[in-house]
Every structure is written in structure tokens, then in C-alpha cells.
Amino acid sequence: MILYFDCFSGISGDMAVGALLDLGVPKDYLIENLKSLNIDEEYEIEIRKSNKNGIEGTDFYVFLKEENIHHHERNLKDIISIIDKSRITDGAKEIAKRIFNIIAEAEAKVHGKSIDEVHFHEVGAVDSIIDIVGVAVCIDYLKPDKIISSYVNTGSGFVKCQHGILPVPAPATMNILKDVPIYFDERKFELTTPTGAAILKGLCTEFVEGINMKIRAVGYGCGKKNTEKPNVLRIVLGDEDKEEVVLLETTIDDMNPQFYGYVMDKLFEKGALDVYLTPVYMKKNRPGIVISVLVHENKEKSIIEVLFKETTTIGIRKFKIKRYELQREIKRVETEFGKVDFKISKYEGEIVNISPEFEDLKRISMDMGLPLKDVYNFVRRTKL
Ligand SMILES: O=C([S-])c1cc(C(=O)S)c[n+]([C@@H]2O[C@H](COP(=O)(O)O)[C@@H](O)[C@H]2O)c1
Ligand code: NI
Numbered sequence: 001m002i003l004y005f006d007c008f009s010g011i012s013g014d015m016a017v018g019a020l021l022d023l024g025v026p027k028d029y030l031i032e033n034l035k036s037l038n039i040d041e042e043y044e045i046e047i048r049k050s051n052k053n054g055i056e057g058t059d060f061y062v063f064l065k066e067e068n069i070h071h072h073e074r075n076l077k078d079i080i081s082i083i084d085k086s087r088i089t090d091g092a093k094e095i096a097k098r099i100f101n102i103i104a105e106a107e108a109k110v111h112g113k114s115i116d117e118v119h120f121h122e123v124g125a126v127d128s129i130i131d132i133v134g135v136a137v138c139i140d141y142l143k144p145d146k147i148i149s150s151y152v153n154t155g156s157g158f159v160k161c162q163h164g165i166l167p168v169p170a171p172a173t174m175n176i177l178k179d180v181p182i183y184f185d186e187r188k189f190e191l192t193t194p195t196g197a198a199i200l201k202g203l204c205t206e207f208v209e210g211i212n213m214k215i216r217a218v219g220y221g222c223g224k225k226n227t228e229k230p231n232v233l234r235i236v237l238g239d240e241d242k243e244e245v246v247l248l249e250t251t252i253d254d255m256n257p258q259f260y261g262y263v264m265d266k267l268f269e270k271g272a273l274d275v276y277l278t279p280v281y282m283k284k285n286r287p288g289i290v291i292s293v294l295v296h297e298n299k300e301k302s303i304i305e306v307l308f309k310e311t312t313t314i315g316i317r318k319f320k321i322k323r324y325e326l327q328r329e330i331k332r333v334e335t336e337f338g339k340v341d342f343k344i345s346k347y348e349g350e351i352v353n354i355s356p357e358f359e360d361l362k363r364i365s366m367d368m369g370l371p372l373k374d375v376y377n378f379v380r381r382t383k384l
Contacts, residue, residue: 003144004211005200006234007152010191013131014060015221015233016199020138021047022058023219023235033137034130036087041065042126050222053230057220062130074125075116076104082129088137095136099202103128103194106175128195135199142237145327148211149204151181155191173197180207187227196233206298212322213238242322245273246297248304250313251280253288259311260289266306267291271299294323326352335382337364337375342384356380 005011021027027047034045043062050059074082083096107118120128139147154169154177161170169177172194180201184191200207215238223231260277267275274294282288291311295303300318307316326345333342341357356379364379365372 001142001144001146001216002213002238002240003139003142003147004213004236004238005147005149005204006211006236007150007192007200009187009223009227009229009231009233010153010155010193011196011200011233012193012223013128013135013195013199014062015223016196016235017131017134017138018047018058018060018221019219019233019235020135020142020221021060021219022221023142023217023237025138025141029141030134030137033086033088033092034134037082037129037133038086039082039126039129043130045130052220052222052226052232053228055220055230055232057222057232059222060131060134062127064126073119074129075118075120076100077116079120079125079129083133086133088133089140091143092133092136092140095139095202096133099132099136099198100128102176102198102201103172106172106194106198109175110171131195132199135203139203144237146205146240147203148206148208149180149200150211151183151207151209152177152197152200153191154182154184155187155189156184157188157190159190169197170194176201185229187229189225191223191231206296208298211236211238212241212244214241240325242324244297244320244322245294246300247319247321248293248295248300248307249290249317249319250307250311250315251282251288251290252311252313253282253286255289255312257289260291263291263306263310266310267293267303270302270306271295272303330357331384333382333384335379337368337379340364340379340382342382344384354384356382 021030031045043064046061046063048059049056079100080097083093104115104118108115111118154173157168158165159168159170168190169192170190173192176194176197215236217237219235221233225231264275272293272295276292278290278292280288280290293303304316307313326347329344331342331344332339340360343355343357344351345353361372361375361379365375
């Protein structure tokens with residue numbers, strides 16, 4: 001199951017929680033979990049259906065009860081302690097802390113402070129706590145296998161906040177979105193906030209130009225402003241269809257053959273999904289090698305850099321291809337020889353292949369001084 005954040009109008013903490021509720025996370029489940037943070041005297045939540053340019057979505061709003069607000073500013077340690085003491089799941093705790101750490105690191109960098117000194121922008125940080133923990137609870141409820149995002153519309157112009165006027169993207173947002181493809185359109189206001197940016201950075205493994213999935217459900221989270229384009233965050237839940245990858249190829253006839261193994265290791269280090277070498281005959285009947293590299297498009301640049309810097313090639317071909325993949329799961333199992341990882345592959349839910357991890361078999365064979373094929377034949381018969 002894959003979750004896709006479609007950030008054509010950016011993302012804020014409120015929009016993210018709203019969209020996840022709209023997608024189907026039960027409202028009561030979220031509220032129960034948030035109550036366990038034990039700060040409910042400081043805020044009130046309003047969740048309602050709202051309409052933006054004809055699109056019905058969910059509006060999630062956190063009202064601060066000013067009279068009860070915890071007025072000393074909370075730092076990262078205080079927030080981590082609130083999260084740790086709550087009764088949200090361990091999975092949700094890990095996600096929430098990951099997102100808070102991203103904000104704290106970005107803030108520390110912008111303001112030249114240590115990570116423990118940074119403040120959070122909302123009074124008492126209540127809004128950020130509710131939004132971030134809310135997202136973490138919803139994500140842990142949905143348990144997607146993979147989370148990806150579109151390129152991110154940040155908005156532009158300037159934003160007025162507690163300490164004055166800041167450029168958009170705000171400095172913290174800019175910092176958090178380092179290495180993420182961003183853009184802005186004609187809307188001159190803050191579409192992506194630091195919290196929204198940190199949610200994306202903490203959850204998404206890829207930022208893509210388009211999606212390739214079978215859609216199961218769609219949720220819309222409303223932004224606060226009304227604009228000509230719908231000011232909503234769209235989150236799509238679906239199943240990965242054929243995965244789109246890039247095949248990079250280069251043909252070489254003048255490199256020291258000792259280098260190939262080293263280049264291959266470097267390519268894997270930089271994110272190659274697969275690398276293989278094919279012997280060929282080239283012009284003037286010269287024996288040569290085709291290096292083929294399969295990679296996700298977002299990592300293509302680092303692969304090209306390795307090929308150009310580490311080999312003698314002066315050109316690379318690129319093909320966009322689709323690949324079918326089985327769903328895979330790793331299960332660690334106690335065998336007569338100790339713990340071994342098994343890769344279980346499924347086709348449309350049915351197990352079609354089970355294979356013990358080669359590196360585990362090699363370790364056992366070396367530790368016990370047994371032939372590898374005997375360890376393999378024995379371990380393969382383990383009941384999972
Ligand atoms: O110093 C203040 S008040 C401040 C700094 C920054 C930086 O980027 S640094 C950003 N902001 C703005 O505060 C609001 C709230 O953001 P959340 O992510 O907490 O919702 C937003 O407009 C930021 O750009 C304030
Ligand atoms: Ni700041």
C-alpha cells in the first residue's frame with residue numbers, strides 16, 4: 001500500500017491531519033490518542049467538512065485555550081517527554097519524534113542555536129504537537145508500505161509572524177526542504193509551513209513528478225485561505241502499479257578491467273537498484289563492456305556522476321522503463337543453525353517464493369566449517 005502526498009497547494013500540519021482524516025482514519029481514534037498526551041486543557045480541536053472550489057474536504061483546526069497555555073516555551077526535550085509519556089503506539093511515537101527532530105535541527109541551523117535551545121513557533125508549541133502527533137497517529141493507523149510526495153509548492157512572497165516579516169519559503173522550511181524539488185506559482189503567500197515540510201521530509205522516501213498507482217481512496221485536507229486554485233492538500237492511498245525506473249547504460253572499451261568491481265560497489269552505494277555488466281564487441285572489433293544501471297529517477301544524477309567520474313566513458317544512454325516486482329517481506333527465523341532471514345515473495349497476496357538470505361548462510365557455513373550447499377539444503381527445509 002502506498003500513500004501519495006499531492007502538494008499542489010503546499011502542506012501545513014492542519015492540512016495533513018485533515019487529509020488523513022478525510023481519507024478514512026477514524027476521528028475518534030485520533031482524538032483518543034491525542035488525549036493521552038495529557039495537554040488537552042491547553043487546546044480544543046474542531047474537525048468539520050469544508051468546501052474549497054467545489055471540493056469537499058476536512059478542515060482540522062486546533063484552538064489554543066490561551067488562559068491555560070503553558071507559557072514557558074517548550075523545547076525539543078519537553079516535547080519528546082510529552083510524547084514518550086503518552087499512550088500512543090510505539091510506531092506513532094517514533095514517527096512524531098522523527099518529525100520534531102527535523103524541525104529542531106532546521107531551526108537550530110537557521111538561528112545558530114543548539115538543538116536543545118530552539119523554540120517552536122507556536123505559543124507553547126501546542127499546535128505543532130497536535131498536528132505532528134496527529135499525523136503520526138494517522139500514519140501508524142494506515143501503516144502504508146511506502147510514502148511518496150509530489151514536488152512541493154511552497155508559495156512565495158513574505159509572511160508576517162511573531163518576530164517580524166520572513167521570506168516565503170520561511171527559513172526553516174527552506175532548510176528542511178533541502179534536496180527536495182520545490183516550486184511556486186502565482187499565489188504569493190505561505191503554502192508550505194515548516195511543520196508541513198518536516199512532515200514530508202520525515203515520511204516520504206521519494207519526491208516524484210507523477211504517480212503510477214491503482215487508487216483506493218483519496219482525502220482532501222483544507223488550507224485556511226481561499227484562492228482561485230483549490231487550497232487543499234490531497235492524499236491518495238493506493239497500490240503500486242508497475243514501478244517506473246530508469247535504465248542507464250554506457251559502453252566502454254578502454255578501461256582497466258580491475259576498476260569494474262569498484263565502480264559497481266560505488267553505484268550500489270549511490271542507490272542503484274541493480275548493476276550488471278555485459279561483454280560486447282564494439283567498433284573496430286574491440287571487446288568492450290556495457291555497464292547497465294537500474295535506478296529510481298530521483299537518484300539518477302548521483303549515478304551519472306559516478307559513471308562520468310569513475311569510468312572512462314564520455315556518454316550515457318537513458319531509458320525510462322517499467323518493472324514488475326513481487327511484494328516482499330523479510331522474516332527472521334530461528335533455525336537449527338541460529339537466526340536466518342528469509343525473503344518471502346508474494347504475487348497478488350500468494351506466496352510464490354521463499355529464500356534464505358545468502359549472507360546468513362555464508363556466515364553459518366564459515367562459522368561452522370560446513371559446506372555452503374549443505375547449510376543451504378538444510379536451512380531451506382525450515383518451517384516458517
Ligand atoms: O521566528 C519565528 S516566529 C518564525 C520563524 C520561522 C522560520 O522559518 S525560522 C517561521 N515562522 C513561521 O511560523 C508559522 C508557524 O509555522 P508552523 O510550521 O509551526 O505551523 C509559519 O508561518 C512559519 O513560517 C516563524
Ligand atoms: Ni525559527
